[in-house]
Amino acid sequence: MELFDRMVSLILLPLIYSPLYVAVSLGFNILFSSTRIINIAYGDLVMIGAYTAYWLYAIYKIPPIASIPVAAVIGIFIGYVMYTIIYNRILASGSVSVIEEQSIIATFGLSMAIQGVVAYLWSPTAVSYTYLEQGVAIGSILVPLNVFIIMITGVIMAFTTYILLYRTYIGVAIRGIIQAPRLALDIGLNTSKIYMLASIISTVLPVVAGAAISMRVQINPFMGVEYLVIALVITALGGLGNPVGSLVGAILYALMDSAIGYLLPPGLKLFYLYTLFLLVLLVRPTGIMGRPQVVR
Amino acid sequence: MVVEIRIDRVSKWFGGIKALDNVSLEVSRGEVIGLIGPNGSGKTTLLNILRCLLKPDRGWVEISGVRLNGMDPERLADLGVASIYQFPRVIKDLTVAENVALAVLKRQKNLWRAELLAIEYLKDVGLGGKAHMLAAKLNRYEVRLMELARAMAMKPRVLLIDELLSGLSEEEQREIRGLVRSYLDSSGATAIWVEHAIGSLVREVDRLVVLNYGSLIADGEPEKVIRDQRVIEAYLGSYTIA
Numbered sequence: 001m002e003l004f005d006r007m008v009s010l011i012l013l014p015l016i017y018s019p020l021y022v023a024v025s026l027g028f029n030i031l032f033s034s035t036r037i038i039n040i041a042y043g044d045l046v047m048i049g050a051y052t053a054y055w056l057y058a059i060y061k062i063p064p065i066a067s068i069p070v071a072a073v074i075g076i077f078i079g080y081v082m083y084t085i086i087y088n089r090i091l092a093s094g095s096v097s098v099i100e101e102q103s104i105i106a107t108f109g110l111s112m113a114i115q116g117v118v119a120y121l122w123s124p125t126a127v128s129y130t131y132l133e134q135g136v137a138i139g140s141i142l143v144p145l146n147v148f149i150i151m152i153t154g155v156i157m158a159f160t161t162y163i164l165l166y167r168t169y170i171g172v173a174i175r176g177i178i179q180a181p182r183l184a185l186d187i188g189l190n191t192s193k194i195y196m197l198a199s200i201i202s203t204v205l206p207v208v209a210g211a212a213i214s215m216r217v218q219i220n221p222f223m224g225v226e227y228l229v230i231a232l233v234i235t236a237l238g239g240l241g242n243p244v245g246s247l248v249g250a251i252l253y254a255l256m257d258s259a260i261g262y263l264l265p266p267g268l269k270l271f272y273l274y275t276l277f278l279l280v281l282l283v284r285p286t287g288i289m290g291r292p293q294v295v296r
Numbered sequence: 297m298v299v300e301i302r303i304d305r306v307s308k309w310f311g312g313i314k315a316l317d318n319v320s321l322e323v324s325r326g327e328v329i330g331l332i333g334p335n336g337s338g339k340t341t342l343l344n345i346l347r348c349l350l351k352p353d354r355g356w357v358e359i360s361g362v363r364l365n366g367m368d369p370e371r372l373a374d375l376g377v378a379s380i381y382q383f384p385r386v387i388k389d390l391t392v393a394e395n396v397a398l399a400v401l402k403r404q405k406n407l408w409r410a411e412l413l414a415i416e417y418l419k420d421v422g423l424g425g426k427a428h429m430l431a432a433k434l435n436r437y438e439v440r441l442m443e444l445a446r447a448m449a450m451k452p453r454v455l456l457i458d459e460l461l462s463g464l465s466e467e468e469q470r471e472i473r474g475l476v477r478s479y480l481d482s483s484g485a486t487a488i489w490v491e492h493a494i495g496s497l498v499r500e501v502d503r504l505v506v507l508n509y510g511s512l513i514a515d516g517e518p519e520k521v522i523r524d525q526r527v528i529e530a531y532l533g534s535y536t537i538a
Contacts, residue, residue: 169397169407176387176398183385186347187399187450188373242389 005139010262012138014254016147019154020209021250024227025234026161026243027205033178033241034198036096037087037103041111042231043224045078045203049210050219051118057129064131065149068211075207079200086110087199088192111224118221126220146215153212157205158247165243170197178241206231229270233277239287248288300325300454300486301346306355308341308510315341317510318355323488328480330501330518331490334531337507339490340382343456346488347379348372359454373402376453380460382490384439388432392423392442395431399449417445421475437468444472448479455480455487461496473500494522494531506530 028042049071056062056070090102132149135142165171173194177184184191206227217223230253238249260272280287301323308316316338323329333339344350345357348369357364359375378399387395396414397407404410415427421441426434434442440460447455460476461469477500480487491497497504497518504521506514508530514521521527 167407169401169405169410172390172394172407173398173401175390176394179387179389180385183387184398185370186373186379186385187446188370188402189398191370 005141008138008141008143010258011255013143013147014258015251016143016151017154018250018254019158020150020212021154021230021234021254022247023154023157023161023205024209025231025238025246025250026158027202028231029235029238029240029243029246030161030165030174030178031198031202032235034174035087035091035195036099037090037199038100038107039082039202040104040107040228041114041224042107042202042206043226043228044111044114045075045206045224046210046213046227047118047219047221047224048074048078048114049207049212050214050217050223051122051210052207053211053214054127054129054219057131058127064146064211064215068153068208071208071211072204075204076200078207079203080196082203083196083199087195091192091195115221115224122221124221126218126223128218129215131215144216150212150216153208157208161201161205162243164201170194174198175243226270229273229277233273233280236277236280236287239289242287242289245287245289252288298325299323300327300360301488302358303342303346304355304357306342306345306352306357308338308345308350308353314510316345316352319507319510319512320355321505321512321515323486325486326484327503328477328487328489328501330497330504331488331507332492332494332497332504333507334533335492336509337530338510339507340458341510342507343379343458343488343490346456347377373450376451378447378450378452378455380440380443380447380455380457382458382462384436384443386431386434386439386442388430390431391428392418392431392434393427395442396446396449399446402450414445414449417449418442420448420479421445437464437472440464440472441475444475444479448483451483452485455485455489457487457489459491460489461491461493469496473497476500494527498522 024046028039031037031039052071052074053064053067056067057064086106090099090106093099093102132145135144165175173184173189174197176189177191177194184194234246234249234253237252238245238247256276260269264272299322303319303321306316306319307314319342331339331342341350345352346359346364348364348367351366359377362375393411393414396417397410400410400413404413415424418424418427421444423438423441423445426438431442457476460472464472489497489501501518503516504514504518505512506521506527513530514524514527
């Protein structure tokens with residue numbers, strides 16, 4: 001049975017987490033590939049979601065499942081505000097390099113500001129809470145119930161996003177813009193509306209993911225960077241601009257993350273992640289399922 | 297006769313090179329203009345000015361009475377202007393029907409209905425059977441047909457075509473010329489159609505206009521224009537340079 005247990009902890013558990021990773025990377029991937037905006041504050045959105053669930057539970061005893069819709073509303077609001085205040089100004093330049101540069105600078109500042117404000121308001125000390133900790137036995141390994149909530153949330157988010165991207169007009173338009181921004185203009189698509197929607201998708205996904213993951217992690221103002229790196233690595237792995245690439249990338253990432261944890265000493269996780277990221281960029285800059293860059 | 301496209305004394309420089317030199321042209325509603333000229337004669341530059349991708353240094357352009365100089369190209373579609381580009385613009389990861397549906401989405405927000413509409417346009421160009429294939433699988437000729445269907449799907453008042461025929465076989469050229477001409481006849485759209493080869497548009501257009509070194513050197517009945525001594529010299533000259 002030992003082999004079975006090992007398989008559960010090394011393969012099954014990471015796979016349970018991967019839908020959430022799919023959702024987290026989709027948000028980053030969609031925004032970057034449709035608008036060329038790189039959101040450095042992306043991980044901080046996960047942090048905001050985590051604090052949302054934490055406070056709603058700590059103060060009002062609202063269970064995290066119920067705070068997920070609240071997190072979604074907050075995510076929509078943030079996406080709307082970020083688009084109207086920051087993104088549409090940056091996008092007005094119309095130049096890829098300017099958009100990339102300015103978005104990094106603006107969102108880097110935003111990231112610092114968010115972390116500072118949160119640390120000031122709620123102290124830099126990590127907090128956590130327990131909800132549905134009781135375990136379900138798979139073999140001899142106890143898997144906490146809340147892990148399944150995280151999985152289901154991830155599946156719902158990823159599934160909804162794929163339906164949106166592949167079966168609705170706005171989704172097809174987003175995919176069209178990702179590959180042929182000029183064409184979208186020519187055929188009279190309302191690009192600003194589409195960019196705003198891409199911005200909203202890219203904030204709802206991480207905020208909701210944060211609310212879900214808050215049941216399992218230490219919540220602190222600086223937790224976001226890990227999720228930014230996860231989003232970057234998965235996007236690089238799977239391929240920029242390919243939503244299906246995010247799915248493949250997330251599964252690969254989850255398995256590699258677990259292998260790293262098993263084979264190598266802990267504590268340097270971010271170091272390994274970044275090394276992996278750089279290796280992917282060196283060996284296959286377009287990712288597993290990526291296409292060569294589209295020229296605007 | 298209503299003037300749909302008016303180009304008035306337009307000049308355009310790129311650095312020290314004069315790409316367009318005092319070009320004037322009026323196109324009536326429903327008229328189909330063929331625009332030919334040797335390489336580098338300014339055909340695409342003129343089209344790009346009409347597409348608001350370039351701003352003339354002198355003179356001005358007007359479509360349906362609206363002054364275009366410096367207008368946001370995003371507004372062109374609202375004016376009813378559709379373009380087919382010299383280099384195909386395909387969204388490879390979308391199906392053929394989705395590629396065309398994007399052009400319908402402005403008036404039909406329901407993706408399923410937009411796709412049905414798109415398929416109708418694809419049938420018109422003979423691509424109905426490939427509607428659900430990924431656009432990446434189409435060959436060059438089929439891509440051009442798809443782009444034609446996409447332009448038709450926009451129901452344009454003005455169609456700007458840039459070298460639709462280049463790279464196609466004789467038979468494919470004949471086929472696609474017929475499709476464009478019958479579409480233009482039935483829709484009543486105004487068109488400026490740019491091609492490189494001198495004889496390619498003689499039967500398809502109402503008027504043939506020739507550019508050489510940025511200047512308009514001929515404008516008139518196609519059969520007459522291609523016999524014009526200056527036009528022949530412009531083309532021969534370009535061959536000796538090449």
